[in-house]
Amino acid sequence: MTIKGLILRASLISRRQMHVISRSITNVKPDSPTPLNLKHYKLPSHDRMNPNIYMPLVLFYSNPQPSDYTTSIANLLKISLSKTLSKYYPFAGRLGSSGSYVECSDQGINFLEVQIACNLSEILEKAPVKDEEEGFGHLFPPCSIWDKVSSSPLVLVQLNHCSCGGIAIAVCLSHRIADASTLLSFLSYWASVSRNPGDVENLAQLAPCFVQGLLPNSYDDGFVATDILISEKNWITAEMLFYNSKIAELKAYQEKQDKLHGVVANQNYTRNELVTALLYRCALAAAATSNSGAYPLSVLFQAINMRRLIDPPLPKTSVGNLMSPTHISANTMNETELHSLIGQMRKEKKQLTGIKSLVRKGFLQLIEKYAKDNYKLYVVSSICNFPLYDRLDFGWGRPVNASVVDAPAVNIFTMMDTPNGDGIKVILGLEKEDMKNFRADKELITYASFYH
Structure with missing residues (x-):
């Protein structure tokens, strides 16, 4: 056999080792039935505005090494998940035909258990894309990574056992009924039940809060649920890291520039603000390079967690898509100065503080208007400072890593904390030429490094 043939054969063997070698599926139902008066879970307008696609984490x-050696990891997770679903009862139901309510029928969710023929370290070296060969696709149930839910369960779980003894717990939750904050609250409750089911006080603090009675103005029977077409992937996915030390350097540099240009001193920029503004600035520069130097018309959307901002504030464990969008635009290089972008972002967020309702009927029309006028749409969302690691101990320690997988569409960035809390990692999707220019941006690589 030629050297080329040996290399090809070795490559094929390596790929086969990443495949699933066994799979079983169980239906997990709530351990107690949903009361009759809660069987119909009406979705508020701010939930209906979100597409019915799975969010993958x-x-x-x-x-x-679970503390309870009398049962397997899989059984421990199933038992605690069943108890969790009794509290998060809509999650075990099915979306109604109109997409505007959940039939809380206790039909349960799919729990898959899979053997993966590779080590955990090999998986962590791969990019967080949906592809089964080049990313994390084999860790999830088929057709579940940013895919349409249709009539399927609203939650999917896959427990992956690696050859080394490590595990990966993949969870998908319908975006129609919940945002990322709700997903993490759900996981925190589940982990707490698994780790210490007798800690009644802690579980009471982590219990879900359903907001029907708290947001009475959010229910509009005339509001039609949003539906989208899942497009073929036309972007490149990458993962990048902003270490805190580099963000501090960026902050110091920006404060120095502010003083030189007469900008109000002591802006007290946050990590999220700096990274978001830099991502947008460099993405636009990359698009301009792809377009022979001409900056495109563009708009940046951010999803703001409204639990603390709405009046009165909502509990952290409130269930639903309790977000409100902000948007800013920039069409020239001068408009992408960080202090200017952050100033606009703060102004937009300030306008949300103290609002009484999350009903914003003009948002979809706004997106349609920008798209019709040929604006390039960018979305940056953040789950930084959320309980992603310390609260997700199921009884054998915190996760060594966690990741949102891929992007739901092009020009979307998701920010999250690194496992050690030493920085921010970003999962992003850009068109091929834009990604090439983005990765080569000198300003960007001064403060960030690409993991894949």
């Missing part, structure tokens, strides 16, 4: 654990 995966948690990695190295050689877990």
